[in-house]
Amino acid sequence: VETSKLNQVVEIRGTKPGPTSLVLGGVHGDETCGVEAITALRDSLKINRGRVLLAYGNPRAIQAGTRFSQANLNRMFKPDAALSADERASYEYARAQELKPYFAQADAALDVHASFTPNSRPFVICEPQAREVAGQLPVDLVVSGFDQVQPGGTDYYMNQLGKVGICLECGYLGDQATNKIARDGILAFLQARRHIQDAKTSARQQTKIRVFFQYMTKTSNFILAKRFKDFEQVKQGQLIGQDGSQAVVAPRSSAIIFARNRKLAGEEAFLLAAS
Numbered sequence: 001v002e003t004s005k006l007n008q009v010v011e012i013r014g015t016k017p018g019p020t021s022l023v024l025g026g027v028h029g030d031e032t033c034g035v036e037a038i039t040a041l042r043d044s045l046k047i048n049r050g051r052v053l054l055a056y057g058n059p060r061a062i063q064a065g066t067r068f069s070q071a072n073l074n075r076m077f078k079p080d081a082a083l084s085a086d087e088r089a090s091y092e093y094a095r096a097q098e099l100k101p102y103f104a105q106a107d108a109a110l111d112v113h114a115s116f117t118p119n120s121r122p123f124v125i126c127e128p129q130a131r132e133v134a135g136q137l138p139v140d141l142v143v144s145g146f147d148q149v150q151p152g153g154t155d156y157y158m159n160q161l162g163k164v165g166i167c168l169e170c171g172y173l174g175d176q177a178t179n180k181i182a183r184d185g186i187l188a189f190l191q192a193r194r195h196i197q198d199a200k201t202s203a204r205q206q207t208k209i210r211v212f213f214q215y216m217t218k219t220s221n222f223i224l225a226k227r228f229k230d231f232e233q234v235k236q237g238q239l240i241g242q243d244g245s246q247a248v249v250a251p252r253s254s255a256i257i258f259a260r261n262r263k264l265a266g267e268e269a270f271l272l273a274a275s
């Protein structure tokens with residue numbers, strides 16, 4: 001996709017009045033399922049009601065095939081005072097400011113992601129006010145609590161505006177199955193929002209858990225004790241990793257998410273969630 005197209009937000013209109021929804025892919029540039037879904041829908045999506053805005057999150061990172069270029073775009077939606085000078089000087093901060101007016105136009109936003117953890121599973125991140133819409137997405141697991149533990153994402157920003165913010169995690173970013181989850185998930189979202197009526201969806205039984213803890217590294221050498229799958233159960237006191245000379249253990253029995261080795265202090269190393 002050309003740079004000019006990556007920067008452009010496309011608007012699709014229905015013939016009948018209705019709500020406005022925003023769909024984003026590629027907020028992390030190496031999560032290609034959302035990028036491919038947005039590309040396909042920009043050419044093909046037809047809706048009955050309202051307006052749908054289709055946006056690529058991070059054009060520079062999409063072109064480079066990287067998660068981000070200078071800062072994590074999905075942490076740039078915090079208030080300015082909560083961002084560092086380096087973060088405010090980043091490309092991603094500027095991109096967040098470009099995108100904010102589109103969030104302001106929309107009543108609900110769906111942001112499509114994939115996990116860097118192999119064998120991850122599809123799940124949704126949202127807060128309770130989004131559960132009616134999230135309940136129609138093709139996932140079995142709904143995770144809340146991110147706004148407190150890891151603020152600054154697109155869903156956080158929508159929630160701050162008093163709107164519906166949903167993040168759809170489609171599975172492992174290296175897995176081709178994520179493409180179908182992304183596309184089905186977007187269509188289910190558009191149906192739940194009553195823009196279209198032809199997607200095959202129905203309310204699902206979903207497990208609901210809540211993130212309660214994020215570990216931030218204290219040294220420039222954080223190494224996991226093992227490779228953890230997303231949502232693998234850890235027991236209270238179980239060794240999760242070594243941060244410099246310090247052993248890091250689970251504060252309580254819970255499910256671990258997004259665990260990774262880190263080479264800088266002050267970085268996100270893993271999350272814990274429980275029912």
Ligand SMILES: [Zn+2]
Pocket residue numbers: 027028031113114
């Ligand atoms: Zn992502």
